[in-house]
């Protein structure tokens with residue numbers, strides 16, 4: 001009984017320590033496991049909440065995003081559909097919207113949600129073989145009839161006359177170091193990617209809503225993320241994370257098994273040794289006990305061994321008190 005209590009305790013500490021070592025990389029400072037499309041839905045929700053406070057038209061409202069999206073910016077602008085078509089929006093962050101932009105299906109009021117994915121750009125829009133020279137920017141349109149609505153489908157917006165232009169303010173040309181020229185990249189909402197020439201002034205033209213950035217072909221193909229394809233849903237990442245978790249769980253279990261077997265063997269050997277010792281002691285004691293005509297046994301209380309007499313041969317009789 002004593003052994004069973006004293007051995008597992010350090011074992012528990014040790015395995016807890018090992019498990020914490022194995023599992024910490026999965027739990028600390030992981031960016032949100034979220035697809036590009038669920039990010040769109042999340043940003044729509046936050047943008048609508050920002051507009052709700054003071055639903056004025058033509059005003060830019062910044063959002064306050066959760067901490068795990070630090071580095072991402074989103075804002076909202078509410079517009080009458082008519083004014084978008086007839087007047088456009090001179091400047092909404094990096095976007096310039098000319099006259100003649102129409103939405104499908106028609107809604108009287110719309111909210112234009114702006115995204116700047118900052119340092120999350122390549123996480124949500126991985127592009128193997130290319131390097132981002134600017135953050136991914138997005139412009140998506142939603143029906144503004146119900147400002148409490150979540151999970152809204154995007155409206156199709158289309159520039160029918162001039163294209164909408166995106167002017168990238170800080171293109172990191174110093175990163176290029178290649179003979180390739182920078183390109184505009186366009187991601188639509190359904191997972192397809194298109195490239196276009198970067199215009200003078202770091203401008204990318206756009207005719208539909210979606211996400212945009214400036215990229216340059218990488219000199220050497222980046223080896224690690226090469227297998228990851230842009231699917232618009234980021235499913236691959238989820239799978240690899242699950243794989244990691246399963247892998248480390250199996251690893252931890254195997255390790256636990258090995259530790260358990262080793263400890264079990266040690267314990268068995270110790271038990272055997274203890275048994276032998278006990279037997280020897282008992283034999284010695286009985287010899288000694290025979291001499292004194294009294295057997296003393298060793299009993300343990302926790303870790304303290306105390307000899308005590310099991311049988312007292314002659315019961316003491318208190319004669320002065322007990323008189324039959």
Ligand SMILES: *[C@@H]1O[C@H](CO)[C@@H](O)[C@H](O)[C@H]1NC(C)=O
Nearest residue numbers: 031069070071072118119120
């Ligand atoms: C992105 O940058 C912000 C600061 O601008 C930082 O707090 C955040 O941890 C960064 N995220 C990633 C995934 O690098």
Ligand SMILES: *[C@@H]1O[C@H](CO)[C@@H](O)[C@H](O)[C@H]1NC(C)=O
Nearest residue numbers: 071072073116117118119135
């Ligand atoms: C996001 O907005 C904040 C405040 O307006 C600004 O300081 C920060 O640079 C912006 N980040 C990006 C990536 O644009």
Ligand SMILES: *[C@@H]1O[C@H](CO)[C@@H](O)[C@H](O)[C@H]1NC(C)=O
Nearest residue numbers: 145146147148149150151152
């Ligand atoms: C607006 O959307 C919210 C959330 O989806 C819903 O509960 C509410 O009934 C809607 N209001 C109207 C007027 O449709």
Ligand SMILES: *[C@@H]1O[C@H](CO)[C@@H](O)[C@H](O)[C@H]1NC(C)=O
Nearest residue numbers: 173174176177178180181182
């Ligand atoms: C990067 O590329 C741009 C355009 O191709 C060029 O003007 C610039 O000089 C290049 N910078 C470096 C550091 O190679």
